[in-house]
Amino acid sequence: MALKDITLGQYFPGNSVVHRLDPRTKLICVVLYIVALFLASWFITYAVMFGVLAGAIALSKVPPKSILRGLKPILFIVVFTALLNIFYTPGTTVLAQVWIFTVTLEGLWRAFFMVIRIMMLISGTFLLTYTTSPILLTDGLESLLGPLKKVRVPVHELAMMMSIALRFIPTLIEETDKIMSAQRARGADFESGNLIQRAKALLPLLVPLFISAFRRADELATAMECRCYHGGEGRTRLRQLKYQARDYMTLFLFLATTIGVGVLGHFGL
């Protein structure tokens, strides 16, 4: 088993326009994009949305193949939604009727657009995580959610927890790999046996893993305290987020598209 091959956060380092956009811009744009997707209703609006997505992917220089690969895990949900929509949409043009299942023309159209909508939704959010490093993403989230501090939401702490968690995922994977090898060298068998045997076999892996995670957490807390960390109050940043001209342009374009799609969708286009 190659645990090392798992990529989390799935960031694709690059230097395209999309990569260089402010993370807040990208977050807002993704939200606008999702809203627009739900406002779209027929071919024209979906074509516009597809154009936006395709344009963004092209600009980001992320290989379209890897975006398609990201869609694989949600295949089941897509098929399931499609089936539900096909069979449970009431309509006037009945195409076929078997037992309690009725297939209508409206149902087929609805299922078709639903599948497209889900796939475009996932692709769009993937593009965000592909082009934004996890650290920038949490920075952007913290900045966007900043106003919530006024109502005592611990935004900074949440963002800090998120970045620490992201930072330690690769470390923990490496650690797991190491402990697994060490126990395997003593004859541990993680691959065979029934469910109960397998669960038991995980004990020699989980105990050391938890202990080391706690130890790391403890060390990190001490190290942070040694450097006088006391929460977000009055903390400045090494890299300040700053909106550039391109950010305003992008925001404007996305807002215009969303409104446009909303209007067109309203008229059923």
Add this chain to the structure above:
Amino acid sequence: MQPIIETKQLTHIYSAGTPFQHTALDSVDFCAYPGEYLGIIGHTGSGKSTLIQHLNALLKPTSGQVLFQDMDIWSDPKLTRKTRFQVGLVFQYPEYQLFEETVYKDISFGPKNMGLDEKEIDRRVRAAAYFVGLRDDHLEKSPFELSGGQKRRVAIAGVIAMEPKVLILDEPTAGLDPEGVESILGNIREYHQAHNATIILVSHSMEEVARSVDRLVAVNDGVIPFQGPPCEVFQYGDALEKMGLGVPQLTRVFHRLKAMGVDIDPSVYTLDQAKAIILRALNRSPRLDGLCGERTKESPECSSPPAEQGTERAASAEKEAD
């Protein structure tokens, strides 16, 4: 002599077919003989860890073979599993793999997986604990109550309890104080003698390796550039240093002496050798005799002075050679 374990044209490529593809080992031919005390040296990322993980079937070769007692360890799944017990591997910082409630249970994890009966397990656990210098009252304690050095001993005992024919240790002394280093190296030597086992000691500390091993294998960039008895390998002082390995401090002083024109054999690496060679050199050259004769006579009985003193003495000889 027939090697107990050997690799033939062993190649290992990590993440083959991805942009992160990396050749860790490139057609490596390696062997270890029964009862041999072998040292593997190489800096971080040289491929030495990859190599030793192949020896007990934790990693599968991309191409090439690993033979244990002349049998390809991947030819049969049963043999693969058996090899893991016959070739014991102690990882770096092994104390982080402890998990049982008591030291006794943790040491018995390996023997239990071998399917031995209770009596044999008990014998092996006690024997292994004895080897690494754990007292009987330690056995019923939780491994997490012990000190760092003791935890490491428990972890090493956990591998020794399987009584492997080949014992591989990856940096077993990393992070220990000098006393701990000495005692662990002593335990390993004892196991080597008592079981006539093959020991493979992986390290980047030349001093440590040079003292114990019969033969040295240097690993660099996935290949083995040098191997042989320490004195032979240390003749390639410059090349070793280029690999970021260097030779023991003592050897380096002798290399310098040689470079300065002193007629001396530079491939020394223990204090006793150094002493003998310096004395011989002094006797040969009457010009030096007058200057340092007295100094060497001062402490002729000093059997094992600390390394610094040895270098100092050699350094003073170096000064006086001018």
